[in-house]
Amino acid sequence: MGGTEHLTVERAGATLVLTLNRPEAKNALSLAMLVGLHDGWLEADRDDAVRSVVLTGAGGAFCAGMDLKALAGDGMAGEEYRDRLRDDPDLHWKAMLRHHRPRKPVIAAVEGHCVAGGTEMLQGTDIRVAGESAVFGLFEVRRGLFPIGGSTVRLPRQIPRTHALEMLLTGRPYTAAEAERIGLIGRVVPDGTALDAALETAERVNACGPLAVEAVKASVYETAAMTEEEGLAAELARGWPIFETADAKEGARAFAQKREPQFRRA
Structure with a gap:
């Protein structure tokens, strides 16, 4: 360090x-x-x-x-x-x-x-x-x-x-x-x-999904100077892939099982 x-x-x-x-x-x-x-x-x-x-x-x-x-x-x-x-x-x-x-x-x-x-x-x-x-x-x-x-x-x-x-x-x-x-x-x-x-x-x-957190932060900043139409398109491009991650599936599974999720940045 x-x-x-x-x-x-x-x-x-x-x-x-x-x-x-x-x-x-x-x-x-x-x-x-x-x-x-x-x-x-x-x-x-x-x-x-x-x-x-x-x-x-x-x-x-x-x-x-x-x-x-x-x-x-x-x-x-x-x-x-x-x-x-x-x-x-x-x-x-x-x-x-x-x-x-x-x-x-x-x-x-x-x-x-x-x-x-x-x-x-x-x-x-x-x-x-x-x-x-x-x-x-x-x-x-x-x-x-x-x-x-x-x-x-x-x-x-x-x-x-x-x-x-x-x-x-x-x-x-x-x-x-x-x-x-x-x-x-x-x-x-x-x-x-x-x-x-x-x-x-x-x-x-x-405690949140790291891939989701980083994608959300990136989306906020990269769309700041865009028109609403451009920004919404960019948001979809960045956000949809998050739903396909193992972490997203783990989040849904943990919710259904009433436990804390174990995210693996995957």
């Missing part, structure tokens, strides 16, 4: 837990963190025993985004990983889920600051739960910067445009309650329990 000094990788049953681990900097992005994230997403895709991923942060924060001290010239932490960026110039975008969509469901467990690059990375996750004191926002314009992690494209597709533009153009912070109200996150829980809630959700995902 991989990981770096700023990104820990653990297994919780069939869930891979990726933890941003730079709490002294509110988990601001570093090269070590980006390399660890990149490799973690690939591990989740590669390992069929992994059915879901939870992304969280250590020390009561999710991610404060770009390290502005590094941007000002002090150097981004983890210079020893720079050769990985040279080998793959898109590595950081894949790490932040801008250029990569994992095939397994990704559940974000947010505590504390989830701002700038943290909010951008959040938009690449599928299910989002946050502690009630969590803070969200895209602060880039306040620093004369551009939220280039995908927010000008993704955010207006995920929440109403007026809310997306207010967040993008004012750079103001949002409470967890407000983030839930506008649809940026799905659920608010008591502080300190976001990870537990995310893991509970992951367990529910893990």
Whole structure:
């Protein structure tokens, strides 16, 4: 199992837990963190025993985004990983889920600051739960910067445009309650329990047929920009083969026998 000094990788049953681990900097992005994230997403895709991923942060924060001290010239932490960026110039975008969509469901467990690059990375996750004191926002314009992690494209597709533009153009912070109200996150829980809630959700995902789960996720995203007619056709093309799998037959058989199904990804 991989990981770096700023990104820990653990297994919780069939869930891979990726933890941003730079709490002294509110988990601001570093090269070590980006390399660890990149490799973690690939591990989740590669390992069929992994059915879901939870992304969280250590020390009561999710991610404060770009390290502005590094941007000002002090150097981004983890210079020893720079050769990985040279080998793959898109590595950081894949790490932040801008250029990569994992095939397994990704559940974000947010505590504390989830701002700038943290909010951008959040938009690449599928299910989002946050502690009630969590803070969200895209602060880039306040620093004369551009939220280039995908927010000008993704955010207006995920929440109403007026809310997306207010967040993008004012750079103001949002409470967890407000983030839930506008649809940026799905659920608010008591502080300190976001990870537990995310893991509970992951367990529910893990109990479902993995082929069905991955096909449903893929269908949602691939049809998002299609017309309804195109989308319905694509849904049929992806969905019908699932009914022919051994897992589908096992699901029906388990229901009839009043027992839990034993899915085999077949």
